[in-house]
Amino acid sequence: MSELRQNLITRDWVIIATERAKRPDQFANTKKIPAFLPQHRADCPFCVGNEEDGTLETCRLGDRTGWKVRAIGNKYPALSPTAERIRISSGIHRMMSGIGFHEVIVEHPRHDLTTALLTVEEVTDILLVYRHRYLEIKKYPHVETIVIFKNHGESAGTSLEHPHSQIAATPVVPSQFRSRIDAAVRYFDDTGECLFCRTLEDELASGERVIFESEYFVAFIPYAALSPFHIWIFPRRHSSSFDDITDAEITDLADTLKTVLAQLYYGLNNPDYNYSIRSVPTAEQATKYFHWYIAIIPRVSKQAGFELGSGMFINTALPEESAEFLRSIAIPGDRNFRPS
Amino acid sequence: MSELRQNLITRDWVIIATERAKRPDQFANTKKIPAFLPQHRADCPFCVGNEEDGTLETCRLGDRTGWKVRAIGNKYPALSPTAERIRISSGIHRMMSGIGFHEVIVEHPRHDLTTALLTVEEVTDILLVYRHRYLEIKKYPHVETIVIFKNHGESAGTSLEHPHSQIAATPVVPSQFRSRIDAAVRYFDDTGECLFCRTLEDELASGERVIFESEYFVAFIPYAALSPFHIWIFPRRHSSSFDDITDAEITDLADTLKTVLAQLYYGLNNPDYNYSIRSVPTAEQATKYFHWYIAIIPRVSKQAGFELGSGMFINTALPEESAEFLRSIAIPGDRNFRPS
16 A cells, blocks of 8 residues: 655655555666766867857856856846846736846866766865855845756756756746745744754654765655655755855765765766755745755656646655665765766 | 746746747657557557456446446556555654555557547547546545546656556645645635636637637637646636536537647647646535636656746747647548548
């Protein structure tokens, strides 16, 4: 018999298909690890030498030719900062202009690397650029929500091999954010606690779904994981917005993020994945009831039909088993290891 | 500059990428139409001759060997009617047993057909079985929500070629349903109108997004379509639940559904798609504020990264252009035509 679990943070019910659950290693990518990507491609817009492609550089670590990480405007932005703010409500139609930000973070000069293979120092640089751009973009009064996300691999929605992530700043609060905030507010009003702090406490007490702990962060598979190897990274310190992160926390998060992505890389053979960093809307940063976090969703299963239809999720992996499996994965080298 | 539109029924904001919108025909499936599927496969569990595979038959139109449509228990059900109802709330964990229904509707004895190629009479038979099973399943007290859905093609989540759809009856109201109902209630309280009736009125008045009209139904691309060729079919008569449909409406809906799916089939070269029939939770059927409808989502674009991260949708097709394109598609043959 299957088991239903409710994810209190997303409010979704998940069917944990206990009877036909697969073994963790059955979720591994069956394609070969693309170990033979070139270090540089002349036709890659993010590779060294192609910086002058007309996109605006908004942040750079390192000098012009020896850069480490760059933030640039998206060549095909979904949202643009130069648009005029127009908002029209007519009958049942509501529209507004596509004002906002949509930037790309080029994570490394080398074409063939990915976060799991970077040094902790290199991941730290990426996170520093995230924070810098978050703080700058937040100053624009029409920005309501800022999300940082990464698409790794084709089934995660990217066709560009070069390691990169994105920042989107939207002029409205997406309804998905609003409903999660509403759930957190209701929990706070009922109990006087932050739902995220409470969840973290609970995960640490049980320990069976934790996959990595550092000084400031905890990575775990949620009790009601929406899909196989769905992972959350929570800061231990209550804070509603990513840009509030300290320097010490950034270095520590780099270690945590790299470790978890390396566990997936070595454990599941470089699966495609998305991650996103979710913060409270910019105008609500002082709140006690929301807690920023990172969600990682490996693209290791296909299940959209049932979900689109029923609004419920089916997870064919047991969260406790998946966590145990990831904890057991040995990562070659130390924190400064990088394949040459 | 892109344009944001809000879908008042789902509450989602959609970025309509006006600047980099594609032409409608650019969304066509590039694979060949699988015209050479066999009419029968000995190894297909849904083909004639394989009925005795241990699954429970819950409904059959026609006799045992000359059946037209069958409903059977899913061989690997996500939810099962024989489970005991157990619900546990412990700390922040909520779980319950996987009680409910998960059935398959085998839509036709032939292996190689699909709804777009069936006669209106054959589609009528499928809808009759939908209604019959809906009414039967609704009698079980632990059932809260019943959804009928279809996955067509691999990217829509099915690996089985034989034409089939599914019914899922869940023992909880999925949060996605709840939030849509909440939005509809709020609209009703504010205006005294059903949001769906109002939307339909508005689409008919403008006409630019309508793709097919019949006596009892209207098919259109919503103003804030969440993805390219996202289609809704609304009954003209206010009714909150699919099982309330009359015989005359069933025949009419069969014509509408077949026509719309044929427009997609011929216009976009047999794209993969999902459809679902969404009704109010069974306990709330008398409501004035919810309206059942069919949502069709062709799988013609990949965009999950931005959506997962930002909670917003990007649609690279203009709803008005997509509707005009589908209206222009000529469907070969009449309502009784079926390729031999």
